[in-house]
Amino acid sequence: MEYLVVSDTHGRIEKVIKYARSRNFAGIIHAGDYYRDGIALGAELGIPVFAVHGNCDGVWNGIEEELLELNGIKIFLTHGHLYYVKHDLKQIAEKAAQLKVDLAVFGHSHVPIFTELNGVRLLNPGSPERPREEQRGSLAVLKMEAKSFTADLIYL
Template sequence: MKLLIFSDSHCRTELMNRLADKYKTVINGIIHLGDCTEDVSELYNICSNIPIYQVRGNNDYDNSCPAERTINISGHTIFMTHGHRQRVYYDTTSLYYAAAQNGSDIALFGHTHVPYLQNEGGIIVMNPGSISLPRSSKEKTFAFLTFENGKTEAAIMSAENEVVKKIFSLHI
């Protein structure tokens, strides 16, 4: 089971759509962590048979899309949020507690446009960074979550100049 994860596309969808098209034969789901929810409509056309999960961000005004969401995949409980409500610019403590409160072992967020990956008290906390407007470097980033043979890999990927490379990963 492999999930492709994006955040903070901000209506700049060309790279996100190319990556979805490139990986659609090897992924089992797509997650978009907000800013901008309307960008996901193109993903439904590209990956019509793949489930897509999304939450809204601080720049999204579509109230039909939840601000937080919990999904269960491959025996894992995944808490999804954009992160602005948990004040992730300062630290991930509120995010960690929100995930722990509902029994999640993975917490995904966006908002900062900066990739982040840590194991915090047994919870994988990950921000894929921004697929269109990175802040920590010039590299546009996204992520994969892979569940295989009882093992989990969370990986942050760079997608610059048509070259995809792993920046860092965490194995559980």
């Protein structure tokens, strides 16, 4: 089972749609900036969406954090700005460990990463349209099988 993981689309979802149409994703995980892009992607592709809003989503009463369980994998979904992920990953790793999740998915820094810290895996898909520190935009594919998972960072 595969999930498309994106963040920081900032109103530009064309490349994501083009990539996603070539695959058979079970759903989309959108880590904010812009929440409405996650909803639009799900509608366009006809698949479920799990999304949170980020610091650029304006004032609204949406979800800032969500706990998911997909295929037996516990996931903490947040944009990341509340955990200062542009500076280091310590706070988000600590929060994920407190929540006893297997994976924390976040965005905000626009820098793709899949790593482990404090016994928790951390996944930031980067940004498909506004990359930092990379030459190309990015997203991620989360691959799950019977309570195990891996992620691939995809450069567009």
